[in-house]
Every structure is written in C-alpha cells, then in structure tokens.
Amino acid sequence: MQFTVGKVDFLDVLRKAEGAVPAKSMLQILGNFHISLSGDTLEVTATNLELSVRARLQVQGQGDGAVLIDARTLVQIVASLDPDVDVEVSAVDNQVKLKSGSYVANLPGFDPSEYPQIEQPEDGIRFSLSSSELLFLEEKTAFACSTDVTRIALNGVFAEHQDGRLSMVATDGHRLGLASVENEGADWPAGVIVPPKALRLLLKSVPADTALDVRIDSSHISVDSEKVQVIGRLFDGSYPVYRNVVPTEFGKIATVDVRRLISVTERVGRIANAKTNLVKFEFAEDRLTVSSSNQDDGNESHEDLTGVEYTGDPGFRLGFNAKYLVEILKMCPERISLQMNSPTGACVITPVGEGLDFYFLLMPLRLSEGN
Numbered sequence: 001m002q003f004t005v006g007k008v009d010f011l012d013v014l015r016k017a018e019g020a021v022p023a024k025s026m027l028q029i030l031g032n033f034h035i036s037l038s039g040d041t042l043e044v045t046a047t048n049l050e051l052s053v054r055a056r057l058q059v060q061g062q063g064d065g066a067v068l069i070d071a072r073t074l075v076q077i078v079a080s081l082d083p084d085v086d087v088e089v090s091a092v093d094n095q096v097k098l099k100s101g102s103y104v105a106n107l108p109g110f111d112p113s114e115y116p117q118i119e120q121p122e123d124g125i126r127f128s129l130s131s132s133e134l135l136f137l138e139e140k141t142a143f144a145c146s147t148d149v150t151r152i153a154l155n156g157v158f159a160e161h162q163d164g165r166l167s168m169v170a171t172d173g174h175r176l177g178l179a180s181v182e183n184e185g186a187d188w189p190a191g192v193i194v195p196p197k198a199l200r201l202l203l204k205s206v207p208a209d210t211a212l213d214v215r216i217d218s219s220h221i222s223v224d225s226e227k228v229q230v231i232g233r234l235f236d237g238s239y240p241v242y243r244n245v246v247p248t249e250f251g252k253i254a255t256v257d258v259r260r261l262i263s264v265t266e267r268v269g270r271i272a273n274a275k276t277n278l279v280k281f282e283f284a285e286d287r288l289t290v291s292s293s294n295q296d297d298g299n300e301s302h303e304d305l306t307g308v309e310y311t312g313d314p315g316f317r318l319g320f321n322a323k324y325l326v327e328i329l330k331m332c333p334e335r336i337s338l339q340m341n342s343p344t345g346a347c348v349i350t351p352v353g354e355g356l357d358f359y360f361l362l363m364p365l366r367l368s369e370g371n
Helices: 007-018 071-080 131-139 196-205 258-269 320-331
Strands: 002-005 032-038 042-049 050-056 061-064 065-070 087-092 095-098 104-109 126-132 157-162 165-171 175-182 187-195 210-215 219-223 228-234 252-255 278-283 287-294 299-306 309-313 317-323 335-340 347-351 359-362
Touching: 002 007, 007 042, 007 071, 007 196, 032 071, 050 126, 050 196, 065 071, 071 104, 104 278, 104 335, 126 131, 126 187, 131 165, 131 175, 131 210, 165 335, 175 320, 196 219, 252 258, 258 278, 258 287, 258 317, 258 320, 278 320, 317 320, 320 359
Parallel strands: none
Antiparallel strands: 002 061, 002 087, 032 042, 032 065, 042 050, 050 228, 087 095, 095 104, 126 210, 157 165, 157 187, 165 175, 175 359, 210 219, 219 228, 252 309, 252 335, 278 287, 278 317, 287 299, 335 347, 347 359
C-alpha cells in the first residue's frame, strides 16, 4: 500500500476520525487508526465501540491495502510537517514509512484484521436532510442533555418523525429544548435516543448545506456524507413522554427583547449565590424587575427592564437559574415570549416570529419566604 497526499488534507481527515479514538481503553487496539486504500480513495477509521468515524479522501494511490497506525503519534507527526510539502506513506508487512521532503519516519504498524468490526444499520429507517438542518436541531436541543449516568436515556437526544416533520428534543429535568424541520419520509413516532457526541463529531466534519444520508435500526444510527460517516450506538431505554410536561395553556405571558433581557440578567446575576445562580423576576404591566441577593455576603442588586408586554397578575414572581436562562436566551431571535402559570410550574420560552420551529422549557427555582 502506498499513497501521496497533501499535508493539510491528510491532517484534516485524521482530525475528523480522531474524535472517535478513546482517551483510555482496556483495548489498546482502539488507540489506532485503521487506514485503508482502495484505488485512489483513502479511508481513515476510528472507533471506541460506541461511536465510529470513517473519513474519506482522494489521494494518489498505488496498491490497495490496509494497516493500523497509532492515532496519537500519526496526528502529532503530520501536524508538525511543512504544509507546502506532500506526504508519502507506504506500508509493507505492517511496517509504515512516512516521508515529507527530507523528513522520514519509520513507524510500527499492526495487523488490520485485529481491528474490531464496525457495526452499522443495515435495515430500518432511512431519510435525507442537510447538515444545516441537523445543526439547527442539535444546537437547540443537545445543550439540555443530562450527564446523570443513572438516567442514561436522558443523556441522549430523542429523535422522532411524525406528520412530515423530523423533531429532536433533549432534557435533563430542569430544562428542555425541542426543534423540528420539515422532512419527507415514513413516520417513526416511537423515536430513538441518539448520542449527542455523534451529532457533534459529524457537524464538526462537514460544511453547511452538505447532503446527509441517515440510516437508523434498532441499535445504531449512521449519518453519511460524501466524505465522512459517523456511526453511533443508540442509547437504550424509554424516553420520557416529554409532551406531558409541556403546558399548552398559560395564565401569564410576557414578551421581551432578548438582548436587553440577557444584559440585565447577566448584570444582576453577577452577585447571585454561586450554588443556585438564583435571579428573581417580578412582572408588572409594562415592566420586569430582575433582582438578586446573596445572604452569605449581604450583596443585593436589582434592575428594571421596561417595554415588556405582560398579561397576567401584576406582581407575579418566580426565580430562575441565571446561567441556564442566559444560555437559552442566546439561542433565541430578537424577541421571545415567556409563558407561565405559577411560580413553580414550567416556563415555556418561545421565539416571536414566523418559521421558528423550536421552543425551550425552563423549570423555575423555588423562592423561599425571604426571597
């Protein structure tokens, strides 16, 4: 096996696959790239058994073959090379020689037959979408995935297809994000739980508006573009019936300017308790008062936000985690609607405008008598 490739292109394809190389593993073989050549197509594969990446590149090839190479060593070497000089790689009897200009490295390779078989969907669901659509879905949802290892289903993004729409949702029990796009294809309302890392790896590897081919079976999801394929093992378990916790009727609604609300919340939140990040909202007909206090050091601050459109009981109060709220607000357009019922019930945050197919849910923090 022998091929010649530009340094920049070679490093790019290695970086794409590198995300699936485990930092630590009981199986040392997983610390390697599986590099194969077929004609002029080079394929670099990496896996941690839960997540796999196949990255492809056109090279000047001579002699088909495959070899395993230590991933960390290869990335470090290629990254250090002159970007204007091509890289020549050859492998004979699992011994690898890498040459670039006057630089030469001889590296021990390993038998490619020792590398684990990459599982991927064969039957089941299949549909297409663009990387821009997938990015929209991922950005509005994956932030809310739980990290609680005892609730593994909540560690993933729930995806389902109903009535010509592909939807994704994620929640950790305190916040929720849901987004959907129009998508042709057969319905699968039962849904699947997708590992968020698989989505992030793919989106880092493809440009905007790249056509993606998605395949899903009972255990795996594969998202394939012309140059990169990401395969992830689906999370087991049943996802909560999230629609049951999203109110559909509201007694209190406030429409506010997003950028101004971010500024006020961040300023007032700077002195909030470091553990709770609690900021308090109090609504009036055309005004929102945001306040915060820290009993540990006696600090207190408040600021009025005018120009708020509010319908509901004047003096209505509730509390939020300022960091959670600002994170959500930064994903919203110019104006949003805060839809509420009680100081302890879910607050639904929706964008104001047309064609904005997403919303967020944020659970308030309970206010004590002293608050």
